[in-house]
Amino acid sequence: MGGVGTLHRGTRPCPPAFDPLRGPIPQAEGEESQHPIALMDFLGFLITQCLNALSQAALLFFLGVGLTLIFGIMRIVNFAHGAFFMLGAYVGYTAVHLTGSFWAALVFAPVAVGLVGAAFELGILRRLYRRDGSAFLMVTFGLTLILGEAIRLVWGVAALEVPSPQSLSGIVFILDEPFPVYRLFLAGAGVVVALAIWQFLERTRLGLLIRATSQNAEMVHALGTDVRLVRSAVFGIGCGLAGIGGVFAAPLVTASLGMAPNAVIDTFVIVIIGGMGSFPGSLIGALLVAFVQVFGTYYFPDLAMAFMYLIMLAVLVVRPGGLLGKEA
Amino acid sequence: MALLELADLTRRFGGLVAVDSVTMQVEPGEVRAVIGPNGAGKSTLFHLVTGVLKPTAGEVRFAGERLTGLPSHRICQRGVSRTFQITALFPEMTARENTQLAAQARHPQRWRPLGGGPVFGTAARYGDAALERLGLMPIADRPAGLLSHGDQRLLEVAMALAQRPRLLLLDEPTQGLSVEETAQAVATLAGLLSDGDLTVLLVEHDMEVVFRLAHKITVLHRGAVIADGPPEMVRADVGVQAAYLGGFA
Amino acid sequence: MPGWRALLLIAVLLAAAPFGLPLYAMTLLTEALILGLFAMSLDLMVGYTRLYSFGHAAAYGLGAYAAGNLLLHTGLPLVFAVLLAALFSGVVAIGVAWVCTLATGVSFSMLTLAFAQLLYAIAFKWTAVTGASDGLAGIPRSPGPFGITIFGSKTGFYYLVLALLIAAYLFCRALVNSPFGAVLRGIRENEPKTQALGFNTRRYKIAVVAIAYALGGLAGALYAPFAGFTNTELLFWLFSGQVLIMVIVGGAGTLVGPILGAAFFLLVQQYLSSYTDSWALFFGAIFIGFVLFAPQGIWGLARRALQPRSGNAV
Numbered sequence: 001m002g003g004v005g006t007l008h009r010g011t012r013p014c015p016p017a018f019d020p021l022r023g024p025i026p027q028a029e030g031e032e033s034q035h036p037i038a039l040m041d042f043l044g045f046l047i048t049q050c051l052n053a054l055s056q057a058a059l060l061f062f063l064g065v066g067l068t069l070i071f072g073i074m075r076i077v078n079f080a081h082g083a084f085f086m087l088g089a090y091v092g093y094t095a096v097h098l099t100g101s102f103w104a105a106l107v108f109a110p111v112a113v114g115l116v117g118a119a120f121e122l123g124i125l126r127r128l129y130r131r132d133g134s135a136f137l138m139v140t141f142g143l144t145l146i147l148g149e150a151i152r153l154v155w156g157v158a159a160l161e162v163p164s165p166q167s168l169s170g171i172v173f174i175l176d177e178p179f180p181v182y183r184l185f186l187a188g189a190g191v192v193v194a195l196a197i198w199q200f201l202e203r204t205r206l207g208l209l210i211r212a213t214s215q216n217a218e219m220v221h222a223l224g225t226d227v228r229l230v231r232s233a234v235f236g237i238g239c240g241l242a243g244i245g246g247v248f249a250a251p252l253v254t255a256s257l258g259m260a261p262n263a264v265i266d267t268f269v270i271v272i273i274g275g276m277g278s279f280p281g282s283l284i285g286a287l288l289v290a291f292v293q294v295f296g297t298y299y300f301p302d303l304a305m306a307f308m309y310l311i312m313l314a315v316l317v318v319r320p321g322g323l324l325g326k327e328a
Numbered sequence: 329m330a331l332l333e334l335a336d337l338t339r340r341f342g343g344l345v346a347v348d349s350v351t352m353q354v355e356p357g358e359v360r361a362v363i364g365p366n367g368a369g370k371s372t373l374f375h376l377v378t379g380v381l382k383p384t385a386g387e388v389r390f391a392g393e394r395l396t397g398l399p400s401h402r403i404c405q406r407g408v409s410r411t412f413q414i415t416a417l418f419p420e421m422t423a424r425e426n427t428q429l430a431a432q433a434r435h436p437q438r439w440r441p442l443g444g445g446p447v448f449g450t451a452a453r454y455g456d457a458a459l460e461r462l463g464l465m466p467i468a469d470r471p472a473g474l475l476s477h478g479d480q481r482l483l484e485v486a487m488a489l490a491q492r493p494r495l496l497l498l499d500e501p502t503q504g505l506s507v508e509e510t511a512q513a514v515a516t517l518a519g520l521l522s523d524g525d526l527t528v529l530l531v532e533h534d535m536e537v538v539f540r541l542a543h544k545i546t547v548l549h550r551g552a553v554i555a556d557g558p559p560e561m562v563r564a565d566v567g568v569q570a571a572y573l574g575g576f577a
Numbered sequence: 578m579p580g581w582r583a584l585l586l587i588a589v590l591l592a593a594a595p596f597g598l599p600l601y602a603m604t605l606l607t608e609a610l611i612l613g614l615f616a617m618s619l620d621l622m623v624g625y626t627r628l629y630s631f632g633h634a635a636a637y638g639l640g641a642y643a644a645g646n647l648l649l650h651t652g653l654p655l656v657f658a659v660l661l662a663a664l665f666s667g668v669v670a671i672g673v674a675w676v677c678t679l680a681t682g683v684s685f686s687m688l689t690l691a692f693a694q695l696l697y698a699i700a701f702k703w704t705a706v707t708g709a710s711d712g713l714a715g716i717p718r719s720p721g722p723f724g725i726t727i728f729g730s731k732t733g734f735y736y737l738v739l740a741l742l743i744a745a746y747l748f749c750r751a752l753v754n755s756p757f758g759a760v761l762r763g764i765r766e767n768e769p770k771t772q773a774l775g776f777n778t779r780r781y782k783i784a785v786v787a788i789a790y791a792l793g794g795l796a797g798a799l800y801a802p803f804a805g806f807t808n809t810e811l812l813f814w815l816f817s818g819q820v821l822i823m824v825i826v827g828g829a830g831t832l833v834g835p836i837l838g839a840a841f842f843l844l845v846q847q848y849l850s851s852y853t854d855s856w857a858l859f860f861g862a863i864f865i866g867f868v869l870f871a872p873q874g875i876w877g878l879a880r881r882a883l884q885p886r887s888g889n890a891v
Contacts, residue, residue, distance in 0.1 A: 077683045127869055137629060137683060138825065138868045145818040146861035153855050261694055261814040268687045302702075309691050316680045316688070378773075404775030416770040418763060429763050432756055433775040441757040441784075448756065491774070 044175030049294055051174070055183040057290035058190020062245030063263060064270040064282035065197060066238035072214035072277030073234040076125070076133070079140035082264030083147040084239040088113045088246025089255035090155050093162045102165035102251075110244035117239025121232045148260055157257065164251035186248055193244075194283060201279065210234055214277060242267075262308070269312050329392060331356045331527050332377070332495055337386035339372055339551075346372040348551035349386065354495075359521055359528045361538045364548035370531045371413060373548070374499055377529070378410050379403040390495065405434070407494035411484040413503055413531075419473030423464055423483050426472050427455030430487035451490075458490035463516055478509035482516060489520075498530045502537055514540055539563075591739055595732045603735060605847065609840045610738045611799050614745055616823040616835035618792035623821070624830030625753055626785050627765040629686045632693025633793055633820050635673070638700065638812035639666040640794030644801040645713040646706060654721040655728045656737065659798040666794020667787050674786035678779050681768075690814065697812040712808025716801050738799055742836075745792055749832050752788070761785060819857075822864040828874025837876055 063085055070078045088109045095105035120143060128135045163169070164182045171178045201207040213220045213230050221227045246259070253259075270289050274281025289311060296307045330353035339347040347369045354360045362370050375381040377388055379400035388395040395403055409430075418426050431454035432438050437447050459465050462482045467475060472483060481501055488496055501517065502510045514537050521528060521541060532538045538545060538559070545562045547555040555565045562568055591610075595603060615637055622628040643662035647653050653661070677688040700707045707713070718729040727733035752758055760781050763771035772778050801807050810816065819842065827838020842860065849856035871878055 079683075124865060124869065133682070134627070134629065135868055135872075137686065139865055141631065141818065141821070142861050142865040142868065145815065145822070145864070146858055148815055148818075149855065149857040149861060153858065257815075261690055265687060265691050265694065268683075272684070306695060309695050312688060312691055313676060313679075316684060399777075401772055401775045401777045404773065409775075410773065412770075412773070416767060416773070418766040418770065420766055421762070429759055429771075430774050432759060435756070438756055438776070439760070439781070441755050442751050444754075444756040448759075451756075487774070 040175055044177035047174055048177040048179045049298065050291075051179060051187055052183060053287075053291045053294040054187040054190065056294055057286045058186050058193075059245055059249050060266060060270055060286035060290055061190055061194060061283060062241050062248065063267040064274065064286050065194075065279060066241035066245075067267050068271050068274070068277055068279065068282045069210070069241075070235055070238040071271070073210060073217075074125075074231055076136040076140070077268070077276075078235075078238065079137060079264060080120075080143040080147065081239070081242050081267055082260040082262070083144040084113050084117060084242040085246040085249070085263040085267075086151065086255070086257070086259040087116065087147055088243030089162070089250040089259060090151050090160070090246075091243070092247035092250050093155070093160050093255050096162055102163070102168075106244065106247050109247045110240040113243025113246070114236040114240025118232050118236030121235040125235070126228070126231075144260060144264075148257060152257060155255070159254040159256035160250075161254050162250035182251060186252075189248065197279070206230075206233065265308060265312070269308070269315055272315050330354060331358075331391055332529065333387075333389040334373075334377070335387040335389070337373070337376055337388060338384050339369075339376055339381060340384045345551050347376060347383075350548070350551070350553055352546055352553065352556060354527060354529060356527050357524055359526075359530060359541055359543045361530045361532055361542035361545045362548060363532060363535075363538055363545060367550075368548040369551040370548055371499065372551075374410065374497055374529075374531060377403075378408060378497065404491070407492075408497065409488035409491040409493035409495075410497035411481075411488050411499055411501060413499045415477075415480050415484060417472040417480060417483060417487075420471055422469050423459065423472055423475065423479075423486075424452075424455060424468040426483060427458050427486050427490040428452050429455075431455045431458070431490040431492075434491045454492060455486075455490045458486040461489060461520055462486045476509075478505050478513060481505060481509075482513060485517070485520075494527065496526055496528045498528060498532075500531055500533060502532065502534050510534065510537065517541060588743060592736075595735060600731065603731060605843060607731075607735045607738055607803060609843045610735075610742050611796050611803060612820075612823065612839035612843060613836035614738075614742050614799070615793050615796035616820055616827065616839040617746065617749060617832055618789045618796065619820055619824050620829060620832055620835040621749060621752075621761075621785055621789045621792070623824050624832075624835070625758065625765060626761045626782065628782060628786065629821075630689040630786075630789075630817070631686050631814070631821065632689035632691070632817050633789075634812050634814070634817040635689075635693040635696045636666050636670065636790040636793030637797035637800070637816070637820075638693075638696060638807075638809075639669055639790070640797030640799075641801045641807040641811050642700070642707055642713070642797075643794070644798035645716045645807045648716050648719050648802060649713060653719060655718050655802055656721055658719065659741075659795065659802070662798035662801075663791050663795035666797070667791025670787040670790030670794075671783060673790070674783040677786070678782045690817070693812060693814065693817055697809060697814075700809045700812055707807075707809070710809060712806055713801070714806045716805050716807070718802045734803065738803075741795065741799065745795065746832060746836075749792075753832070757781070757784070815857075819860070822860060825872075826864055826867050826874055828876030828878075831874075831876050834874050834876030838874065841875060 063081065067078055067081050070076065070081075091112050092105040092109040095108045096102055099105070124139055124143075125136070128139060168182045168185050170181045172181055172184065173179070201211055209220065209225055209230050213227060213234075217227050220230070246255075249259075266289065270285035271282060272285075273288055274283070274285030292311060293307060296303070300307075332354040334350050334352050337347055337350045338345070350373065352360075362373060364370055372381065376383050377395070379395070379398050379402070383396060386396075390406060390408065393406070395406065395408075398406075418429065421429070428448070428451045431451040432447060435447050435451060437444075440447055456465075456468070459468055462485060464479065464482060464486055467479055472480065475483065481503070485498065485501060488498075502513055505513060518541060520526070530538070530542060542559060544557060545555070545559055546553055547562060547565070547568050555562050555568050594606060598606065615633075618636065619630060619633045622630055622633075640662045643665045644658050647658040647662060648655065651658070673692050677685055677692070680688055701709050703709075718734060720726045721728060728737050753761065760771065760776055760778075763774070763776070764778050764781060768778055797811065800811070823838035823842050824835040825838070827836065827841065828834025845860070846856055849859060867874060873881070
């Protein structure tokens with residue numbers, strides 16, 4: 001029935017008590033952050049925080065490389081990238097619960113998400129290549145909303161816990177500092193995926209096509225390749241990468257509806273720093289942002305959200321116009 | 329006193345010197361053409377004068393006042409209007425609305441959020457006068473995006489003119505025009521300039537246009553001035569011939 | 578632009594509504610007007626200046642929380658609290674706009690989203706002011722100056738909303754038809770050229786964002802006493818999305834279109850939500866459909882249907 005507040009339906013979104021991409025930071029033993037006196041203590045702290053940042057960077061990298069790939073080929077900013085990340089987390093949740101295996105989810109979720117992305121490109125984006133840029137922005141934004149609502153429908157509003165695999169849930173001690181095994185795994189996974197993508201771009205035929213298309217789509221077309229297929233494939237792969245990021249992130253931050261906008265903002269900042277369309281750039285951007293976030297949040301815990309905003313500000317002051325200020 | 333003075337104006341992009349110590353004076357009422365092979369630095373020179381780019385060294389003085397370092401909209405308010413090499417218009421507005429907005433830009437109350445009858449009235453007057461001078465009244469109510477290329481180039485000039493500038497910068501006004509369109513445009517411009525009330529800095533590739541319209545010619549090559557004087561003198565200059573025939577494209 | 582007679586007719590109909598419509602319909606209509614105001618405010622940015630904001634909920638939330646606090650903790654009359662809250666929203670927006678207009682295009686949009694997210698996060702933390710995830714409740718419709726209490730009643734409040742909407746509409750109409758509005762149109766069609774003509778476009782963009790936030794804040798400030806409560810949903814990103822949909826689907830750049838879009842949105846929501854829980858999803862699909870096939874929105878379609886074929890574009 002009609003009535004007050006119908007638009008908002010009185011539902012409670014999950015509070016961003018901790019930022020979806022940041023997650024909890026392993027606390028050192030003891031209440032306050034006591035100034036480590038011994039060198040070993042400080043070294044331990046430094047190393048664990050660096051590893052923390054690396055694991056964070058891995059997540060950000062998954063997001064950033066997908067977005068930059070899509071931009072490089074299609075010259076569009078996929079605003080829905082955060083939503084695909086979120087979808088990956090939720091699909092991963094279901095996959096884990098259905099199969100009992102985190103590893104299965106790691107394979108299944110990105111494929112599912114990638115297919116959704118490719119379908120979207122095929123059905124909707126294709127029609128817009130002749131229109132001006134704002135149409136892409138609107139449409140990918142619309143997709144974000146659709147995905148957001150779809151997820152709300154299927155999985156509800158509460159944040160969902162995704163357990164990390166047994167083999168990886170535990171703590172190691174690095175120089176007497178506790179550190180979650182899962183985060184180590186994540187950092188390692190980031191390196192592996194980065195290498196894999198690099199080799200893919202350099203050594204495989206599709207990778208070559210992708211690089212060529214990003215430089216000169218018409219030439220590639222003239223040489224006989226269906227550029228449209230390359231585009232669909234790239235969009236699918238980019239979204240799939242975002243999806244796999246979501247699965248990896250889920251055990252750390254729980255799956256929630258607030259993931260999408262924060263993820264897309266983070267991703268955007270990374271890619272601006274590293275340069276739109278640049279694979280090494282997304283790596284650098286991810287590392288930079290992750291380190292600033294991790295160390296910044298450690299010293300100023302309440303300002304976690306503000307940090308992202310501040311980073312964006314700094315980036316835009318240095319490169320005003322963001323995307324458009326792409327100089328040689 | 330010269331209206332526009334460039335003193336050792338220089339602009340570097342990394343290792344490349346796009347504009348190299350250019351010094352020149354343009355007198356009031358003069359039509360000065362700036363020519364040179366591609367890459368000679370002509371457009372960069374325009375960007376420096378209009379504030380789109382900041383010079384690496386040197387000064388721009390306009391009616392005795394320093395222009396160097398001012399933002400482009402301030403420079404425009406001082407009375408320097410320009411057209412662009414690639415047509416820049418408001419395609420969904422009519423020609424009349426285009427010139428009217430241009431004229432509005434120089435009105436002290438151009439920002440008025442309410443009312444504005446007087447602002448629009450004055451702007452319309454100047455806008456229409458500019459359209460008149462360029463022979464564009466017949467198409468005044470057509471959307472700018474639907475005009476012929478030749479009319480669009482002229483509309484750009486009309487917009488600059490509607491601002492009643494003290495100095496008018498024309499960046500390749502006949503760019504992309506066919507032979508007939510060029511002839512028409514040149515005739516219109518010649519008529520416009522013969523009134524003698526405008527000071528013009530003109531960049532052009534088409535030598536016919538240059539010799540028809542310009543009082544004096546400055547030749548740039550690789551960012552530096554290699555000749556400067558009346559058309560006949562420049563025509564005969566050996567160095568200029570070498571630059572055009574022997575230099576890079 | 579709709580004829581004066583048509584608009585007057587609609588205004589009269591709306592003014593007569595309380596006498597004909599049942600109570601629940603009146604509540605819906607009031608909400609539609611509030612949302613219409615919100616959508617119209619966004620149209621100034623999106624439709625007239627091509628500044629796509631993905632975080633306009635920030636304006637709504639600022640207004641709602643400001644009004645909520647004023648009404649709960651001070652004895653300020655309803656009307657003053659609402660207007661003050663709107664002003665607050667506009668003033669904050671100047672700072673926000675200053676930051677966001679450092680960028681253009683997608684970067685601008687991202688910054689608006691980031692700001693809204695920041696506000697959302699703050700709302701959860703700043704329990705004293707915002708009540709955190711519980712929000713503010715029991716917001717009164719404080720008696721007005723000289724002890725008048727008509728705005729306390731449903732009908733009285735409705736007339737307040739209607740009056741403010743009409744006033745805002747007239748203001749926006751005058752604004753877009755003014756020299757300021759002409760500059761906005763220039764920015765929309767070709768910002769570099771507008772700059773080259775000598776306009777300091779950044780100032781105009783900051784101004785229009787501040788005005789849009791002030792009016793959006795007015796809508797939010799009206800919502801607080803309307804619903805009696807506020808909560809963080811008002812700042813949630815999906816809400817920013819919904820209002821953008823209202824603008825585009827209604828017809829951007831027309832002022833009237835977005836108001837129609839808001840009404841359309843509410844109506845469909847009412848109708849669909851009794852059948853299915855996934856009505857918001859349909860809206861996203863409708864939105865994409867309009868972007869693809871009818872970018873002029875409902876109002877644009879209606880205008881084309883009603884107007885005879887003429888040579889000039891309107």
